[in-house]
Amino acid sequence: MEKKEAVVQMVLDAVERGDGNSIETKLGSVTEPELVGALKSLERRKYIEFVTEETGWFELTEEGEEIAQNGSWEYRVFVAVREKGQSTKRLEKTLGEKAKIGVGQAVKNGWVKVVDGTVTANTLDIKDEARESLLMKEKICEKTHAQLRKRKLLVERKRKTFNVKKGELFSQEVTQGEKEITKEMLVSREWEKLSFKEYNYDALGKRERKGGLAPLMKMRDEFREIFLQMGFTEMRTDKYIETSFWNFDTLFQPQSHPSRDLQDTFFVDSSCAESRIPARLLATTRRAHEEGIEGSEGHRYTWKLSETQKCILRTHTTAVTSRTLHEHSKQSPFRPGRYFSIDRVFRNETLDATHLAEFFQVEGVIVDRNIGVAELISVLSSFFGRLGMEDLRFKPAFNPYTEPSMEVFAYYPALKKHVEIGNSGLFRPEMLQAYGFESDVCAIAWGLSLERPAMIKFGVDDIRKLVGSAEISFNEDSSVCLL
Known part of the structure; x- marks a missing residue:
């Protein structure tokens, strides 16, 4: 059995068992394009009806997880210079390659200032909004989401679910249907008992090569x-x-x-x-x-x-x-x-x-x-x-x-x-x-x-x-x- 036919049969079997809700989670290694192709094919023949739903959520990246646990780079820069200023080179030795990002974001937030290569604090206390936003990722505004995605701390995930139910002509056995009526079918009236493949009148034909007037x-x-x-x-x-x-x-x-x-x-x-x-x-x-x-x-x-x-x-x-x-x-x-x-x-x-x-x-x-x-x-x-x-x-x-x-x-x-x-x-x-x-x-x-x-x-x-x-x-x- 070919892969396409196998997916079609898997869908029909799942619907017969009553497993039509969120069907994509029950078909194992079937890819989304393969599943969508099978669903549309069965829907055209009125074997099934289905509705597509899309859900989305946010996940922390590896760096986002690290920041949610230990604080943002700008916060760590502020903590390091709160008592006494430090040179940018020393911060890089302490915090690694992310020190530059932290200094830049801390300066942007107004937490620190850089004078002649030395970073000093502008205030005594701050709020690590980046870390708090990552911990509350589902409740923050779109603008904050965008900022965190730009910093590659947060990614958006999407998933399609297909809710499938039996159609008017549901059957676990798939018949292809006759493609055309023959003379013998008409004479014997056999066509009255047969099912025929529906024509898709909206389908585009093959594009033929044609001549064209030169510009x-x-x-x-x-x-x-x-x-x-x-x-x-x-x-x-x-x-x-x-x-x-x-x-x-x-x-x-x-x-x-x-x-x-x-x-x-x-x-x-x-x-x-x-x-x-x-x-x-x-x-x-x-x-x-x-x-x-x-x-x-x-x-x-x-x-x-x-x-x-x-x-x-x-x-x-x-x-x-x-x-x-x-x-x-x-x-x-x-x-x-x-x-x-x-x-x-x-x-x-x-x-x-x-x-x-x-x-x-x-x-x-x-x-x-x-x-x-x-x-x-x-x-x-x-x-x-x-x-x-x-x-x-x-x-x-x-x-x-x-x-x-x-x-x-x-x-x-x-x-x-x-x-x-x-x-x-x-x-x-x-x-x-x-x-x-x-x-x-x-x-x-x-x-x-x-x-x-x-x-x-x-x-x-x-x-x-x-x-x-x-x-x-x-x-x-x-x-x-x-x-």
Whole structure:
């Protein structure tokens, strides 16, 4: 007979004999977990009913027993110095290693004082409350109990008792019960005579391994939902390889700009060069760079077609915005527009805990007549407010294709400071008028990485954990959404 079955039988036999009260004292070497398991099993089958009672008491430790007999260490220190002061070293020789405890407690009680290593009495008579409390351990207050337990003079003991009585279906013979009804039982009607094992509908099933959205993808979906709620339309972002024309030139970024160098940009085979750049846009973009448009002086250099046809892995999704605004400019009559994109961009970065060569950029743009910084701040407050970032600050900045430009900072309570979360600004007239927009049409835009807010949200200290090397458990256990 297995140990579990043996304990069950011992319980049934004890109840049959009338020994159900304080049953744990009558089963010898059975441990408490074994007994509780047997009792709950029998209770589920209605063989027994039981009630658990817990009693507690206090016991003196070995040191507590010694103090109850001979007095506390502070009392012994006081007795030793009552007639004449003694040095701490002499007390240690007399009372042993506990002398330090006794001196400290006696000083705390105000019984003695220590001056230049000599202990002298402050009073003629005292009351050894520690010893008296130990002798009356069941009658003292909780505060005194706590003090004695802290000094390891007293310990609390607890004991569970189980009072057991017969249940509705009590029997000394345990039947397991059938687990399921078979066809034969139904045909023969044998099931009517059998007992069946009860199903526990509250039991949890085995946890199955499942897939999970990566935290970065959850963050992306949250941003997308916010844009859609604010009336934005998603731009098509599947063109990872771009010409320098759309990535740089249409953004009024000079061909000598450092960001177009090999150390910052991934260049690809020039055979992919796009040959269908709109002729009018090509001409107006060249003029914007070389001469300027309507009040602008341009960059004053010789613009090269060979440079603009170089192919790269796009360095920002603003290349997508450039294409979208060019298409929007063809609408007649003019209509305002709201667009957003969330997708990969590529930079020639050294990989470390805060940098990736491939990362996600979030970008939003609004094009309308006569809008400016006030509208930009308003829409940024609404956008970031939906992410729970309400305390925003704006700092003037420089960007080749926006003027004015502003860095956006949000306050993070965990860091107790404002942290940069994005960039923003108004697209330059040289861009918009080259597309074909009228002079009173403006575009406000902002952008940020997806990884930085994800790192803060999910408590990640290394940006590389958000991408391919992440453990599947990290995906499964991360939050379903942002609240």
